[in-house]
Amino acid sequence: MSSRTDVNTLGEFGLISHLTASFKNRQPSTVLGVGDDAAIIATGGDEQLVVSTDMLVEGIHFDLGYTPLKHLGYKAVAVNVSDICAMNARPQQITVSIAISNRFSVETLDELYAGIKAACETYGVDLVGGDTTSSNKGLIISITAIGRAPASRITRRSGAKMGDLICITGHLGSAYLGLQLLEREKQVYLANPDMQPEMKPENKELYAAILRPEARTDMIDLFAKNDIVPTSMIDISDGLASELMHICKASKVGAIIEEGNVPIKQEAQLQALEFNLDPITCALSGGEDYELLFTIDPKDVEKVRFLPNIYISGEIVGKDDGITLHTTGGNIHEVKAQGWNHF
Amino acid sequence: MSSRTDVNTLGEFGLISHLTASFKNRQPSTVLGVGDDAAIIATGGDEQLVVSTDMLVEGIHFDLGYTPLKHLGYKAVAVNVSDICAMNARPQQITVSIAISNRFSVETLDELYAGIKAACETYGVDLVGGDTTSSNKGLIISITAIGRAPASRITRRSGAKMGDLICITGHLGSAYLGLQLLEREKQVYLANPDMQPEMKPENKELYAAILRPEARTDMIDLFAKNDIVPTSMIDISDGLASELMHICKASKVGAIIEEGNVPIKQEAQLQALEFNLDPITCALSGGEDYELLFTIDPKDVEKVRFLPNIYISGEIVGKDDGITLHTTGGNIHEVKAQGWNHF
Numbered sequence: 001m002s003s004r005t006d007v008n009t010l011g012e013f014g015l016i017s018h019l020t021a022s023f024k025n026r027q028p029s030t031v032l033g034v035g036d037d038a039a040i041i042a043t044g045g046d047e048q049l050v051v052s053t054d055m056l057v058e059g060i061h062f063d064l065g066y067t068p069l070k071h072l073g074y075k076a077v078a079v080n081v082s083d084i085c086a087m088n089a090r091p092q093q094i095t096v097s098i099a100i101s102n103r104f105s106v107e108t109l110d111e112l113y114a115g116i117k118a119a120c121e122t123y124g125v126d127l128v129g130g131d132t133t134s135s136n137k138g139l140i141i142s143i144t145a146i147g148r149a150p151a152s153r154i155t156r157r158s159g160a161k162m163g164d165l166i167c168i169t170g171h172l173g174s175a176y177l178g179l180q181l182l183e184r185e186k187q188v189y190l191a192n193p194d195m196q197p198e199m200k201p202e203n204k205e206l207y208a209a210i211l212r213p214e215a216r217t218d219m220i221d222l223f224a225k226n227d228i229v230p231t232s233m234i235d236i237s238d239g240l241a242s243e244l245m246h247i248c249k250a251s252k253v254g255a256i257i258e259e260g261n262v263p264i265k266q267e268a269q270l271q272a273l274e275f276n277l278d279p280i281t282c283a284l285s286g287g288e289d290y291e292l293l294f295t296i297d298p299k300d301v302e303k304v305r306f307l308p309n310i311y312i313s314g315e316i317v318g319k320d321d322g323i324t325l326h327t328t329g330g331n332i333h334e335v336k337a338q339g340w341n342h343f
Numbered sequence: 344m345s346s347r348t349d350v351n352t353l354g355e356f357g358l359i360s361h362l363t364a365s366f367k368n369r370q371p372s373t374v375l376g377v378g379d380d381a382a383i384i385a386t387g388g389d390e391q392l393v394v395s396t397d398m399l400v401e402g403i404h405f406d407l408g409y410t411p412l413k414h415l416g417y418k419a420v421a422v423n424v425s426d427i428c429a430m431n432a433r434p435q436q437i438t439v440s441i442a443i444s445n446r447f448s449v450e451t452l453d454e455l456y457a458g459i460k461a462a463c464e465t466y467g468v469d470l471v472g473g474d475t476t477s478s479n480k481g482l483i484i485s486i487t488a489i490g491r492a493p494a495s496r497i498t499r500r501s502g503a504k505m506g507d508l509i510c511i512t513g514h515l516g517s518a519y520l521g522l523q524l525l526e527r528e529k530q531v532y533l534a535n536p537d538m539q540p541e542m543k544p545e546n547k548e549l550y551a552a553i554l555r556p557e558a559r560t561d562m563i564d565l566f567a568k569n570d571i572v573p574t575s576m577i578d579i580s581d582g583l584a585s586e587l588m589h590i591c592k593a594s595k596v597g598a599i600i601e602e603g604n605v606p607i608k609q610e611a612q613l614q615a616l617e618f619n620l621d622p623i624t625c626a627l628s629g630g631e632d633y634e635l636l637f638t639i640d641p642k643d644v645e646k647v648r649f650l651p652n653i654y655i656s657g658e659i660v661g662k663d664d665g666i667t668l669h670t671t672g673g674n675i676h677e678v679k680a681q682g683w684n685h686f
Binding site: 003004005006007008009010012015016018019020022023025026027029030032033034038039041043044045046047049051052053054055057058059060061092093095097098099100102104105106107109110113117120124125126127128129130131132133134135136137138140142144146148 | 349353355358359362366368370375382384386388389392397398400403404435438441443456460469471474477478480489
């Protein structure tokens with residue numbers, strides 16, 4: 001009798017590692033394969049291409065009960081662009097494939113593509129291909145993004161060194177709290193369809209964070225303008241803790257995060273308290289903020305210190321020191337990954 | 344009240360045109376966007392990249408009731424590689440994203456990836472990335488393939504000229520007849536689960552055509568070796584009629600196909616008759632053969648005539664002459680597209 005191993009036992013990253021472990025790269029043009037935010041492909045010239053792909057499934061990654069299709073289209077592009085940014089590259093092309101059940105009309109798809117188009121214009125990427133097919137259930141969006149950068153500027157997860165500073169490009173936890181608000185309102189609505197959802201104006205930025213995040217192409221331009229090449233980088237899609245662990249694992253280092261230096265918006269802090277959550281937990285374990293987490297050589301600190309929207313939040317230490325959070329109260333906690341797990 | 348247009352009213356190609364009509368390409372590196380088998384991207388050097396993507400949905404594109412997962416993995420790669428071949432380029436990298444419901448175990452995914460790996464080895468492509476997530480229902484596979492070729496060799500759909508010869512790289516209709524056999528056996532099984540499916544050995548090649556097609560990378564090598572650059576090319580995924588119409592539309596020409604020169608295997612001819620089908624109809628309207636349909640300048644005819652597996656099946660004529668089939672009986676029929684429509 002054949003055995004049956006549930007995919008949940010491996011988790012998303014474990015499953016990818018398991019399935020791709022025996023594959024070998026043969027093409028000289030393959031500079032980097034599976035295991036970073038994007039693959040790196042040589043072009044023959046000084047520039048290299050970076051390629052990343054993401055699949056978004058209705059009911060798993062988004063809920064059309066509270067996600068406007070235009071925002072969804074925008075976000076689907078933004079999260080792929082974010083992976084290209086995480087390589088310190090500029091996105092240039094995307095392909096978009098969709099599978100749709102027969103409940104989707106041309107007009108609803110027009111909304112989705114209006115969002116895709118808006119994102120293409122914001123990030124300067126061209127839609128160059130795709131596929132359109134039926135699904136048995138719901139909407140599935142698969143996007144591949146292609147970017148490029150000079151080989152000397154491309155940044156991997158694996159370059160962090162002891163003594164490097166850990167930087168974050170913006171506020172964390174907002175998307176997670178926005179999602180909690182939307183889920184709470186959905187439950188209220190499901191319990192009583194006559195109740196109108198209550199979207200308080202003071203929470204506007206939390207809703208925007210989850211429904212219409214921005215990729216930080218502006219940071220890639222800022223790095224280039226200020227002659228900064230991070231030693232390592234990743235985008236924060238699964239929460240700070242999980243991403244930090246990816247960098248530390250790939251770079252074979254440890255890390256200290258200073259709670260007081262992790263940027264969290266005041267409205268996120270207030271909303272976290274209303275939900276009886278610790279704000280730093282939302283930043284560490286909540287996902288989908290799509291800020292960049294990167295490390296820099298300490299000699300670059302003066303270049304970074306006065307740039308807008310960059311927060312120096314910690315330091316890379318030796319591998320044996322592990323990954324720890326130094327709280328504002330003076331305690332030290334081991335950081336554990338509790339990112340999203342879609343299985 | 345907002346209107347609701349069913350996606351079926353547009354068809355797959357009409358829907359893609361509709362959704363992408365307002366998008367403009369801005370990047371100088373985008374040489375060719377939506378509308379061919381693959382997009383073309385400049386690299387800065389003499390070579391260009393071609394990028395193609397396909398999404399396969401369980402219950403729409405494949406039936407796991409009679410499709411071994413290993414074959415499915417192989418085919419999913421082959422159909423994407425075929426799109427790269429259709430540009431006269433050599434595939435080098437792929438990304439593979441999958442969404443799976445919880446009925447899939449690690450062991451079944453191992454089978455799927457064994458097929459993906461076998462295809463990567465056959466075609467010399469590297470698996471460089473992907474995504475793995477949950478689905479609400481069934482298995483969805485989204486693959487993006489990246490190939491490259493010297494700019495001067497890349498072949499589009501749009502270059503066919505009056506007087507060019509129409510060539511096909513292999514037998515058509517086999518995949519369609521293989522599918523009909525599998526569907527018939529499935530119905531027998533569903534009606535009486537004690538009946539074992541009857542897979543006659545003489546139909547082996549028909550089953551292979553639908554379950555484990557090959558992309559014609561060998562033809563791309565043959566073209567390069569013999570200094571042949573087709574004037575236009577497309578892969579036959581939706582049936583000869585539909586693909587010929589794509590070439591004629593893009594090239595603004597018409598075409599004559601000689602029934603007697605369309606390659607159809609004897610076993611396919613026999614099986615067609617058993618199903619009360621005209622073999623040429625299976626070739627024109629059946630899909631998934633993944634042979635290449637291309638046109639050559641008449642001055643290249645001597646280069647092509649003695650190459651193995653290339654059949655000269657017709658000629659490009661003026662646009663006003665339309666697309667016609669000249670039958671072995673001496674009749675002339677207008678060719679209409681009846682390719683697959685997954686909506």
